[in-house]
Each structure stands twice: as structure tokens, then as C-alpha cells.
Amino acid sequence: MTTEQQKIEVQKALQALKKGGLILYPTDTVWGIGCDATNAEAVQKIYKLKQRDDSQALICMVNNYGMLEKHVDNVPKMAYTILDVAIKPTTIIYDHPAGVAENLIAADNTLAIRVVKHKFCEQLIKYLGKPLVSTSANISSQPTPKSYKEISEHILKGVDYVVNLQNEKSASQPSAIIKLGNDGKVVVVRE
Template sequence: MNQEIKQCIQILENGGLILYPTDTVWGIGCDATNETAVKKVYTLKQREDSKALICLVANDAMLERHVEKVPEVAYDILDLATKPTTIIYDNPLGLAQNTIAQDNTMAIRVASDKFCQYLINKFKRPIISTSANITGDPTPRSFNEIKDHILKGVDYIVNLQHDKKNGPPSSIIKLSNDSTVKIIRE
């Protein structure tokens, strides 16, 4: 695993794209602070850049560095969640502008997968996590269902867990600073 993390960090630091197993599905990732790298993700997925992406952080401390104010209820939601949960926060900080939605929000998930946690900790920056498919196509249920266009479009494919079936996609909750909670995806 250490060799895979080293390889990923080298690619991420150079603005490249990785294909990696997450706590939910196989994801396309890049440095969430690098606008040029994020643009490559939109291009590969054939996705409009007006549709915001999810980014992963390694822990609560990293989350707090990239959100102006994490509402207290967010910690309760994350502690009580029974599956990976992505929360959309107001006023993200230090992320590429093209990752941020037009309403100045960002979808962020604290990674629960050990590989993702180690990778993000070593990289010291959030990474993008978006499903490994062209926008509009079904999300691949396993590595073997990822189409050639995606496989050839990334700079590095993590050589771990190729036999793993995807878990369910994360829940998505929009949590405003005024404590308004809206469930986007259960």
C-alpha cells in the first residue's frame, strides 16, 4: 500500500488524475486545490463544470481547515451515520474555485476507507472523489465495469482492491450555517 500511496502523491502533485478505490465507489481523483487538475476531471467525465464535485478529507481537522465554519450538528450527523456521508457546507476555503458550487458551497466527505485516509494524510490536501464514469452513464458497480475511456484518461490506476464490489453511494446532506438540514440523497 505504501508504494501505491507514493505513486498517487507523485501524480497528484503534478496535477494528474488517479483512479482509486474509495469508501463508496471507484473514483476519479485529483488535487482539490488545483484548478487545472479539476478541469481535467470535468473533461474526462464530459461533465459541465457548473455541476459541483465531492472532495474527500482525511479527518475533522482537515475538514475544519477547508470550511469557514463547521456547524456543530455536522459532527453529530457524522457520528450517527451508518454509511459514508457527504455533507454540503457553506463557505469552503482553500479549494479550487471550479470545485465550488455557484451558491458558494462544497460537498465534503471525511473518508472512512483506510487507503483514502492514508493517501489524503500523506498528500496533506483534500482530493476530488467522483464516480469513475462519463456523466449520465450508470456508476460502475466494480472495477471491471469501468469503461476504457476512463481507464485510459487517468494518469494512474491504483493497484489495490480491483476485486472489491462498490458499496452504496454516500448519503448527501446539505447543512447550512443557519442549521437548515436538507437530505439530497439517502
């Protein structure tokens, strides 16, 4: 992928996101369905597309620690240590999220956030200036697609824009998920 191609795709994806649309895009893990994490209507569209109960929280991504700190009331110091030593993409579930759509926040007032290290996603989030929802590109209870070719027609037709980077290599595995309470409790949800 050339830098020029990436810039064009970032702009096209941004247009869809700013209109409250859904995008299908490559991430640092698997192909994801995304939207502006501050737009409750867009978040609801994702639940509907995935046929997922909205009590099952979604992950969102930020592009740096500054954006993370803006959307979590108190980031535990342990989070930075975990993220600095993580070998694979790692999502952390934080207590007391802030500044995101209410329907993105779990019933226990937590939110799963990943600081992404993926050129396309970093650029997209930078220009959006907000966190980006990232959930696997499948209907709930169906297997997570390991590549673009495995994404169902239902998902492809249900988004407003498909990022034209189908040859983009991704890890093809979901991120690790760790729940990190402000009380210091650490729980590994998914390795």
C-alpha cells in the same frame, strides 16, 4: 492487500497527484476519479474526462475533522453529530468553503465534503496534505460502476494513474449526501 502494497500504491498515486494528474482509486463508496482539490487545472481535467458541465460541483474528501475545519469557514455543530451517527459513508454540503480550487465550489458558494474512513484514502490524503477530489469513475449521465470491472475504457485511459488495488472491496454504492446550511437547515439530497 498488504500494508506494503498499500504504501507502494499511496506513493505512486501521490506522484501523479503532485504533478497535477488524475488518479483512479478505490474509496469507501465506489471507484473514484481524483485529483488535488486545490489544483484548478486538475479539477478541470476531471470535468473534461467525465464530459460534465463544470457548474455541477464535485465531492472532495478529507481524512479528519481538522482538515475539514481548515476548508470550511464554519462547520455547523450538527455536522459532527450526523457524521458520528452515520451508518454509511456520508457527504455533507457546507456553506463557505475555503482553500480549494475555485472551480470545485458550487455557484451557491458550497462544497460537498466527506470525512473518509477508508485506509487507503486516509493515508493518501494524509501524505498529500490536502483534500482529494472524489467523483464516480464514469462519464456523466452513465451508470456509476459498481466495481472496477465496470469502469469504461474511456475513463481508464483518461487518468494518469490507476491504483493497483482492483481487488479492494468497496461499498459499491455512492455516499449519502446531506446539505447542511449555516442557518441550521438540513436537506437530504441523496439517501
